[in-house]
Amino acid sequence: MLYWQIGRDILSRQKQQGWGAKVIDRLAKDLKIAFPEMQGFSRTNLLYMRALAEAYSDEQFVQQTAGQTPWFHNCTIIDKVKDPAERGG
Numbered sequence: 001m002l003y004w005q006i007g008r009d010i011l012s013r014q015k016q017q018g019w020g021a022k023v024i025d026r027l028a029k030d031l032k033i034a035f036p037e038m039q040g041f042s043r044t045n046l047l048y049m050r051a052l053a054e055a056y057s058d059e060q061f062v063q064q065t066a067g068q069t070p071w072f073h074n075c076t077i078i079d080k081v082k083d084p085a086e087r088g089g
Contacts (some may be wrong), residue, residue: 003040003071004062007053010046024050040071051078055087 006027013023024046031041055078056062065088066074081087 001063001067003045003049004053004056004059004066006046007049007051010050011053014050048075048078055084061088 010023010027013027014021017023024043028041028043028046031038035041052062052066052074056066069077077087
């Protein structure tokens with residue numbers, strides 16, 4: 001759920017500030033500074049978080065299905081299954 005919520009925040013910020021505002025780059029740096037002991041806040045991972053939030057807009061679905069699936073599997077599904085109906089979201 002954390003990754004999905006971060007993804008939603010990225011989508012919201014990009015909508016407000018525009019794609020070219022380097023929202024993801026700034027957020028990656030800010031998160032690494034704020035949480036130096038935590039892994040998973042690379043630019044690439046943040047792009048996947050954004051894609052997850054864009055692919056699955058229903059919080060209930062994320063809690064029940066995507067949230068129970070390992071992160072790597074979610075990333076693979078996002079990369080390989082482009083049709084939302086097939087993806088389940």
